[in-house]
Amino acid sequence: MALAAPNAFAQEQLAFSTNSYGIPGLLDMPTGESFPDAELVTTFSAFSSFSRNTLAFQFSPRLMGAFRYSRLGDFFPDNSALFDRSFDFSAQVLREGQYQPSVVIGFQDILGTGIYQSEYIAATKTFGNDIRITGGLGWGRLGSYNSIGSPFGDRPEIDVGLGGRVNYQQWFRGPVAPFAGVAWRTTDKLTLKAEYSSDAYVQEASNGSFDRNSPYNVGFDYELARGVTASGSYMYGNAIGLQLAFTANPLNPTFPSGQEEAPSPVRPRPTPLEDPESWDPAWAEDPQTVASLKRVIGDALEKQGIILDAITLEPAVARLRIRNNRYRAEAQAIGRTTRILTRALPATVRTIQITSVAEGGIPTAALTFDRADVEQFEFADPQALLNAAQITDAKAVPRPEALPFTSRRFRWSLGPSFAVSLFDPDQPVRAKLGLRLAAEVELSRGVVFAGAIDKTIVGNLDEIERESDSTLPRVRSDIAEYERQGDPSIEYLTGAWYSRPAKDFFSRVTVGYFESMFGGVSGEILWKPIDSRLALGVELNYAMQRDFDQRFGFQDYSVVTGHASAYYEMDNGYNMRLHVGRYLAGDDGATLALGRRFANGWEVGAYVTQTNVTFEEFGEGSFDKGIRITIPFDWITGQPSRNRAQATLRSLSRDGGARLIVDGRLYDRVRDSDAQALENNWGRFWR
Amino acid sequence: MKRLSLSTLALSALAACGNDNTLTEFGQIAGEFQGLVVRSDDAGELPPFDAFATQLDLLVDGPLLVGFIPERQALAALVPFGENAGHISWSTEEKQSLVFRRGVLTSTRGLGDDLMSSEVSGTINALAAGGSSGHTRTYRYLDGNGATETIRMSCTLTSIASPDPSARAFQESCAEGTKKATNTYFVDRGGNIVSSVEYISATVGTIALINLSD
Numbered sequence: 001m002a003l004a005a006p007n008a009f010a011q012e013q014l015a016f017s018t019n020s021y022g023i024p025g026l027l028d029m030p031t032g033e034s035f036p037d038a039e040l041v042t043t044f045s046a047f048s049s050f051s052r053n054t055l056a057f058q059f060s061p062r063l064m065g066a067f068r069y070s071r072l073g074d075f076f077p078d079n080s081a082l083f084d085r086s087f088d089f090s091a092q093v094l095r096e097g098q099y100q101p102s103v104v105i106g107f108q109d110i111l112g113t114g115i116y117q118s119e120y121i122a123a124t125k126t127f128g129n130d131i132r133i134t135g136g137l138g139w140g141r142l143g144s145y146n147s148i149g150s151p152f153g154d155r156p157e158i159d160v161g162l163g164g165r166v167n168y169q170q171w172f173r174g175p176v177a178p179f180a181g182v183a184w185r186t187t188d189k190l191t192l193k194a195e196y197s198s199d200a201y202v203q204e205a206s207n208g209s210f211d212r213n214s215p216y217n218v219g220f221d222y223e224l225a226r227g228v229t230a231s232g233s234y235m236y237g238n239a240i241g242l243q244l245a246f247t248a249n250p251l252n253p254t255f256p257s258g259q260e261e262a263p264s265p266v267r268p269r270p271t272p273l274e275d276p277e278s279w280d281p282a283w284a285e286d287p288q289t290v291a292s293l294k295r296v297i298g299d300a301l302e303k304q305g306i307i308l309d310a311i312t313l314e315p316a317v318a319r320l321r322i323r324n325n326r327y328r329a330e331a332q333a334i335g336r337t338t339r340i341l342t343r344a345l346p347a348t349v350r351t352i353q354i355t356s357v358a359e360g361g362i363p364t365a366a367l368t369f370d371r372a373d374v375e376q377f378e379f380a381d382p383q384a385l386l387n388a389a390q391i392t393d394a395k396a397v398p399r400p401e402a403l404p405f406t407s408r409r410f411r412w413s414l415g416p417s418f419a420v421s422l423f424d425p426d427q428p429v430r431a432k433l434g435l436r437l438a439a440e441v442e443l444s445r446g447v448v449f450a451g452a453i454d455k456t457i458v459g460n461l462d463e464i465e466r467e468s469d470s471t472l473p474r475v476r477s478d479i480a481e482y483e484r485q486g487d488p489s490i491e492y493l494t495g496a497w498y499s500r501p502a503k504d505f506f507s508r509v510t511v512g513y514f515e516s517m518f519g520g521v522s523g524e525i526l527w528k529p530i531d532s533r534l535a536l537g538v539e540l541n542y543a544m545q546r547d548f549d550q551r552f553g554f555q556d557y558s559v560v561t562g563h564a565s566a567y568y569e570m571d572n573g574y575n576m577r578l579h580v581g582r583y584l585a586g587d588d589g590a591t592l593a594l595g596r597r598f599a600n601g602w603e604v605g606a607y608v609t610q611t612n613v614t615f616e617e618f619g620e621g622s623f624d625k626g627i628r629i630t631i632p633f634d635w636i637t638g639q640p641s642r643n644r645a646q647a648t649l650r651s652l653s654r655d656g657g658a659r660l661i662v663d664g665r666l667y668d669r670v671r672d673s674d675a676q677a678l679e680n681n682w683g684r685f686w687r
Numbered sequence: 688m689k690r691l692s693l694s695t696l697a698l699s700a701l702a703a704c705g706n707d708n709t710l711t712e713f714g715q716i717a718g719e720f721q722g723l724v725v726r727s728d729d730a731g732e733l734p735p736f737d738a739f740a741t742q743l744d745l746l747v748d749g750p751l752l753v754g755f756i757p758e759r760q761a762l763a764a765l766v767p768f769g770e771n772a773g774h775i776s777w778s779t780e781e782k783q784s785l786v787f788r789r790g791v792l793t794s795t796r797g798l799g800d801d802l803m804s805s806e807v808s809g810t811i812n813a814l815a816a817g818g819s820s821g822h823t824r825t826y827r828y829l830d831g832n833g834a835t836e837t838i839r840m841s842c843t844l845t846s847i848a849s850p851d852p853s854a855r856a857f858q859e860s861c862a863e864g865t866k867k868a869t870n871t872y873f874v875d876r877g878g879n880i881v882s883s884v885e886y887i888s889a890t891v892g893t894i895a896l897i898n899l900s901d
Contacts, residue, residue, distance in 0.1 A: 251831040256800030256890045258829070262784035263796060265769030265776040329833065379774050379786065379793060379804050381827065382835055599833045638799055683835040686803060687796065 016132060016183045016191050017221045017231070018245050020045040021108065021116070022054025023066055023088060026181040026195040027217040027233050027241070029142075031134040032102040032124035034092045037061045038596075040248045040604065040629075047233065047241030048210050049073025049081070055627065055649065057604050059596060060574075062092040065606065067627055067649065069423060072115065074209035083428060084115050094123075101125035108141070110166050114158045115203070118142040119172050120179075130185040138179055138198045139172050145200035145215060147175030191221040197236070213237035250602035255638030257600075258687055263304075263336045266378045269347040269371070278347040281315035293344060298403070300340045305640070306333050309357050309445075312400040318345055319353045319400040321363060327684075328601050328634045328642055330356050330673040334367055335685035338374055345371075355394045356673035360498040360664055361446040362506060363394035364673040365530045378686070386682045391675045393530045395503040402445065412439040417454050421461055421479070422649065432459020432483075436491065450663070451493040462487070471617055472655040473557055475517065475584035479653050481548040482516055489550035491516055496664050504529045506666045515661040516550055518543040518584070520558070526666040528567075531675035535567040535667055543584065543660050559586055561660055567667050569676055573597045575605075584658040587611035591659065593628075599680040601632030601644060609657035617656065624657035626650030750900035752777050754785065756798075758892035789814075790872075790880030790898070792887070800890035803827045803835065810859060813844040814872060814880070817855075824861050826868070828888060838863050849873065854881060861886075869893075 015033035019025025022043030024033040035041060035058040043054045050073065056066035066088040075082035090106035101123040109116035122136035137143075140155065155174025158167050181195030197215050204210035219233025219241065227248060233241035272279045283289045290313050297320075298308040305326025312319045318341060324333035334354050341352050352374070355366040373388040417436035422429060438452035456462075464480035482489075494512035501507050506526040513519035520543040528535035540562035547553035563581030570576070577593040589612060595605025609624040618624075627649040633641040671677060752765040765777035765785060774793060778784045783797035791814075793805040809822030822842050830836040840861035849856035851873070859870040868886035875881050882897045 249831075253831050256888075257833070258801045259797065259799040261782035261797055262778060265784070265786070266771050267769060268771045375771060378771055379788075381804070381837070600831065681833050683803065683829045683833060687801070687829070 016185055017193060017229070018043050018056075018243075020047065020052055020233075020235075020241060020243065021066070021088070022052065022056050022068065022245070023064065023090065023106070024104070026134065026183060026193045027219050027235065028197050028199060029134070029138075029179045029181055029195045029217075030090075030104065030106055030108075030120055030122050030136065031132070031181070031183075032092075032094075032104045032122040032136070033132070034058060034062065034064060034090075034102075034104065035247075036249060038249050038251050038598070038602075040250070041245060042247075043243060043245045045231075045241070045243040047235045048239040050204075050210070056088075059604075063089065064091075065089045067606075068109075068116075069428065070116070071428075072204070072209065075204075075207060077207075082115065083423070084113065085423060086116050087111050096124075096126060107171070110168075114140075114167050114170070116141060117158070117167060117170060118199075122179075132183045133180075134182070134195075135178065135180045137176050139174060139176050140170060142179065142198050143175045143177040144202050145177055145198045147177045150175050189223040192218075193220065193233075194218045201236070210236075211238055250598045250600060250604075250635070253600070253635050253638070255636075257634060257638055259638045260640045263687070264300075264339050264343055266339050266375055267343040268375045269342075272347075275347065281348045283346050283348070284313060284315045293346075294403070297340065297344050300344065301337060304333075304336050304340070306337060308403060309361075310400040310402045312398070313345075313349070315348045317351045317353065318349050319355075319398060321355045321357050321394075321400055323357045323361075324673075325642065327640050328632050328644075329677075329681035329684040331678050331681040332640075332684040332687050334678070335687065338369060338685075342371065342374060353397055355397065355400075358669045358673055360448055360496065360508075360669060361442060362498045362666075362669055363500060364670055365675060365678060366392050366394045366397045367678070368392070368397070382683050382686055385685065386679065391531060391678060393503050395500055405442070405444070409442040410439070411441075412437070414438075419459075419461060421464065421653075424464065426465060427460070427463070430460050430464065432461040433457050434459070446498040448496045448498070448664075449494070450496070452491040453488055454491045455488040470619060470655045472585040472587070472613060473559075475545065475557070475559075475655050476653040476658045477655050478517075478548070482550065485548035486516065486550035489516060490552070491550070492663065494663065498664070498666075498669075501525075506670055508664055508666055510662055510664060513546060513550075513552075514543070514663070517546055518660055519546055519554065520544045522660070522662045524666055526670065528667065528670055528674065533569040533676065535670075537565040537567070537667060539563055539565070539581075539665075541660050541662070559584055561586075563591075563659070565667070567671075569671075573599065573680075577607075579659070583609075583611055583656070584660060585613070585655045587613045587656055589613075589657060591624075591657070595628070600635055601630070602635060603628070603630035609659075611657045613656035619654050619656075624650065624654065750898075752785070753897045753899060754779075755895045756887075756891060756893070757895070785894075785896075790883070792883070792885040792894070792896075795887055795891070798887065798891050800828070800888045802887050803829060809842065810844070810870075813842075813859070814857060814874060815878065818846055818857070819844040824859075824868075826888075838866060840866070840868060847871075 014036050015024035020028050025031050037058055039058045041056045045052045052068055052070045054066050054068040058064050068086045070084045072082040086109035088108045090104050092104050094103035096102040103123045106120050108118045118138055118140035120136050120138040120142050122134055124132050124134040126132050152172050156169050177198035179198040183191055183193045185191045195217050197217055201210050201212045214237030217235050219231055221229050221231045223229050229245045231243040235241045294311050301308050307323040309323050310321040322337055324330055327333045337354055350371050352371055353366055353368045356364045358364050368390040373385055377385040414437050417434040420431045434454050434456045436452055436454045440450040442448045462483040470477045492513055494510050496510040499507045504527055508524040510522040522541040524539040526537040543559055543561055544554040545557040561582050561584055563579040565579045568576045573596050575595050575597055579591040582588050589610050591607055591609040593605055593607035595603055597603045605628045607626055629647050631645045633643040750767050755762045763779040765779050767775055768778045769776035774786050774788050776784050776786045786794040788807055789811045791807045791810050793807055795801045804827045806825035810824050813819030813822050820843055824840050824842050826838045828836045840863040842859050842861035844857050844859045847856045847858045854873040854875050857872045861868040870886055871884045872880050873882040884893055884895045886893050
């Protein structure tokens with residue numbers, strides 16, 4: 001790490017602890033530290049009548065973002081609590097050097113009501129190995145106690161009426177106050193902390209919810225287990241604080257991967273002297289030999305969780321299409337297929353061409369290998385074979401002969417379903433557990449029928465009592481009615497046709513009940529050259545609102561909705577998506593999503609949607625925004641799997657900026673086996 | 688009795704590794720295993736390592752390799768199942784595989800945190816020369832994100848005391864920064880590695896191997 005930094009002494013200063021806001025800090029104050037790259041930290045913190053629950057993500061080595069859901073007890077005159085969502089971000093502007101401290105500039109609660117709004121510059125320096133001293137300057141909330149002046153002018157009031165905006169007019173304005181503190185890591189597990197806080201808790205004092213008796217806070221962190229830290233504190237001479245922090249890092253899997261069965265090794269071709277028969281191209285003219293070769297290859301692949309979709313065997317070339325049902329990394333499925341082929345194919349076959357078929361029967365990338373390269377590079381640096389292989393669009397290579405369809409094209413499952421509703425002030429967390437029966441059948445290549453029935457077992461989602469006060473068409477806010485009346489429900493029931501109209505183009509048409517609230521017709525075209533970082537798509541839907549009972553009926557409301565989309569993959573897994581178009585309530589606008597996708601399948605991202613619905617019309621939250629996290633199962637268990645757990649943290653479902661949910665959107669299906677995905681996971685080719 | 692002496696070689700190598708500070712846990716387990724062997728001997732029985740090998744030898748006609756991973760207390764027999772460009776692949780019944788070049792371990796599969804591939808020419812040359820004051824050995828892994836991580840270690844190979852006069856013993860010490868790997872080889876008069884203790888990865892630790900091929 002030190003070698004890569006411009007200054008030989010400069011290094012990342014990894015946080016000793018998280019503060020009550022769940023970001024690198026002491027007790028209530030931030031520090032100049034950062035989390036390790038890619039660290040995902042979930043913190044539950046409480047003192048007095050305040051609780052703060054924060055999800056923080058170190059988006060890059062220097063940038064961090066956090067989302068927080070807080071409860072401020074006794075906030076209102078009737079002693080009821082204020083529930084507040086807040087977003088933070090911070091940047092490490094200096095790394096620690098021999099004499100130079102690590103410095104972070106941070107922005108807390110940048111949107112909306114700004115109850116926690118503050119900006120700060122914090123510097124932290126390590127002394128010895130285990131003592132760190134922090135000093136900083138805070139504005140806003142962090143400038144409210146013992147201010148030393150207002151260097152950049154007065155701080156304007158936040159215009160809450162408009163809400164939901166980035167309140168940049170306030171940044172670094174108004175009184176500024178110093179804060180300071182020290183952390184001492186006494187052992188690997190125990191850290192002691194003390195600080196002088198510049199937060200006067202002005203609003204809490206005026207509404208009588210908190211008496212701040214002292215600016216000093218003291219506390220400790222104790223690591224209970226790997227990734228779990230408990231903290232205790234004595235806050236502001238008044239309250240005991242408790243905190244639990246859970247850390248996970250996509251770069252540190254729970255289990256080492258690669259516990260699946262070892263692959264078959266490459267079998268090099270015999271010399272013509274050793275096996276003259278194998279070098280006689282006449283085998284290709286004997287239909288019986290060819291058929292039995294295809295069967296042997298198909299059976300061997302099936303044992304690896306790979307379905308042979310199509311195959312052509314010629315004297316010098318073997319062309320295959322495969323469907324990978326087992327390995328998250330397509331490169332691993334292709335690697336195993338290649339090795340099986342070296343064991344089965346007669347020696348005359350010099351070229352091996354394997355095309356991936358994505359879910360839904362969509363052929364994506366074709367890899368072409370020289371068999372001699374596979375033999376030569378089996379034990380070499382994996383890059384050697386990648387450099388020698390060609391990656392092209394499936395449409396740019398001859399299509400192999402399709403094999404007859406079998407019962408393997410029918411899949412069904414019976415399992416638990418889980419749904420959560422968050423951030424309703426009446427009941428911040430609601431959930432339901434259900435039983436879901438799902439089935440899918442591919443009738444012919446690319447034609448897929450799918451359906452699912454869901455029955456609630458236990459839950460309180462149907463207890464949502466907030467009547468929709470929306471002045472927009474109620475495309476999402478009638479969730480309570482759907483939950484009350486739709487049990488059991490037909491969650492979705494669709495027929496879809498996936499196709500490749502031309503090289504670089506993918507298409508989809510879906511008809512049926514897409515999701516619990518809408519059904520209709522959906523069409524999509526995607527332009528995605530297989531080795532391109534950029535993809536462009538257009539989707540057009542005619543959507544009708546479903547009956548609350550989620551059976552076969554529709555309500556009166558219908559809408560033409562759709563988006564033009566651009567997708568761009570940057571280096572190191574950073575990616576961007578922009579959707580511009582019309583949403584379900586007939587509002588026009590755009591959704592921008594930024595994310596980081598790890599080669600191991602983890603994905604962390606955030607999105608915002610702005611449409612021509614005013615914030616007043618939108619209602620609480622002002623506009624739709626959220627955080628998405630995807631965790632691949634193989635990361636958790638170490639066993640091969642294509643399944644993944646996905647969670648979206650978002651505001652209450654409102655009607656503005658609501659996008660139709662339809663399964664099988666093309667980009668997500670194609671990108672698992674595009675050139676970049678293959679290259680990023682190429683190390684797994686030989687696994 | 689040839690087999691018994693070979694297993695003793697591997698066990699003494701385990702103990703030798705156990706004295707290495709970086710492998711203390713490994714040493715503890717290896718020590719327990721050795722204790723078990725001694726107790727079994729006292730009772731007039733074959734130690735389990737040999738009993739296992741003997742049983743296998745009755746079942747398998749042909750080349751056989753026995754491997755023991757102290758970190759996991761896992762003992763398994765391997766048979767060859769592939770050869771390509773001087774690399775021989777061996778597999779357990781559960782389809783975990785080890786690959787060797789001239790008897791030196793180059794890769795593993797199915798163990799988790801596997802050694803993906805290696806460059807071992809330096810080691811092979813050093814063994815042939817009877818020692819080395821400096822050679823390199825490259826280890827490749829997949830890191831937590833699935834990317835190939837290449838560790839090029841600087842190594843020395845020195846002759847050490849062998850508990851068996853029929854085999855010479857060598858210790859290879861490799862390091863790159865804070866990462867260290869120690870390998871021990873027992874080489875017969877024909878220059879073949881008959882037993883070894885080789886480093887695999889941080890998670891798997893080390894494997895003790897005995898080649899029972901005649």
